[in-house]
Amino acid sequence: GAVVSQHPSRVICKSGTSVKIECRSLDFQATTMFWYRQFPKQSLMLMATSNEGSKATYEQGVEKDKFLINHASLTLSTLTVTSAHPEDSSFYICSARELAGPQHFGDGTRLSIL
Amino acid sequence: QQQVKQSPQSLIVQKGGISIINCAYENTAFDYFPWYQQFPGKGPALLIAIRPDVSEKKEGRFTISFNKSAKQFSLHIMDSQPGDSATYFCAARNTGKLIFGQGTTLQVKP
Numbered sequence: 001g002a003v004v005s006q007h008p009s010r011v012i013c014k015s016g017t018s019v020k021i022e023c024r025s026l027d028f029q030a031t032t033m034f035w036y037r038q039f040p041k042q043s044l045m046l047m048a049t050s051n052e053g054s055k056a057t058y059e060q061g062v063e064k065d066k067f068l069i070n071h072a073s074l075t076l077s078t079l080t081v082t083s084a085h086p087e088d089s090s091f092y093i094c095s096a097r098e099l100a101g102p103q104h105f106g107d108g109t110r111l112s113i114l
Numbered sequence: 115q116q117q118v119k120q121s122p123q124s125l126i127v128q129k130g131g132i133s134i135i136n137c138a139y140e141n142t143a144f145d146y147f148p149w150y151q152q153f154p155g156k157g158p159a160l161l162i163a164i165r166p167d168v169s170e171k172k173e174g175r176f177t178i179s180f181n182k183s184a185k186q187f188s189l190h191i192m193d194s195q196p197g198d199s200a201t202y203f204c205a206a207r208n209t210g211k212l213i214f215g216q217g218t219t220l221q222v223k224p
Contacts, residue, residue, distance in 0.1 A: 006157070032210065043203060043214045044158070093157045102148060103212060105157035 001027050004096050006106030014114055015086060021079045021109045023094030030096035033077040034103060035069060038091040050077055084113045116141060118206050120215025127222050133191040135218045137204035140185060144206035144213075149178065149189045152201045152217075161202075162189070194222045 050071035150158035
């Protein structure tokens with residue numbers, strides 16, 4: 001149980017393009033979802049926290065207009081990287097949590113901006 | 115302080131040996147301490163977790179030792195196997211958010 005599916009697993013696009021990443025909890029209701037960013041050989045850095053039906057809470061230094069997060073249902077959250085540039089290239093990982101349970105992570109999305 | 119300091123950065127262990135990874139924290143408000151295993155190109159997977167009112171937790175070959183007074187906790191992997199080769203992250207939770215350590219790359223040699 002506790003499967004989190006993230007899609008796409010990899011995306012390559014041109015600079016200036018907006019990219020949407022989906023995160024789904026397949027077998028539980030995710031009251032809270034989290035979005036992380038991970039650079040090569042580095043740790044996970046929390047970008048934002050989203051509760052179903054509420055606006056996301058962004059960590060300090062994360063541009064909310066750049067990284068749009070929507071958590072419209074208890075099983076789906078999306079991260080849209082708007083007008084992506086090469087410096088936005090990274091590994092983006094979502095996680096989902098049911099009530100006060102542990103976080104379960106998706107397999108990440110490798111974003112490459114040319 | 116919201117940091118979690120993890121060591122060592124990398125670790126090489128012979129098959130059958132014990133792998134030990136250490137983490138330290140400052141914030142006494144942390145209420146949950148999980149360990150995650152991550153393979154290249156994959157998301158982290160929860161291995162084992164402990165709450166601060168418990169000094170040790172064992173699940174199979176994985177054991178967490180927790181020292182509340184020293185604000186330290188460690189992961190022990192007994193009988194390490196080549197399949198355990200991965201990056202391990204400790205984490206600490208405060209107000210529902212996880213703060214991750216810097217990660218330890220473990221290589222288990224056959």
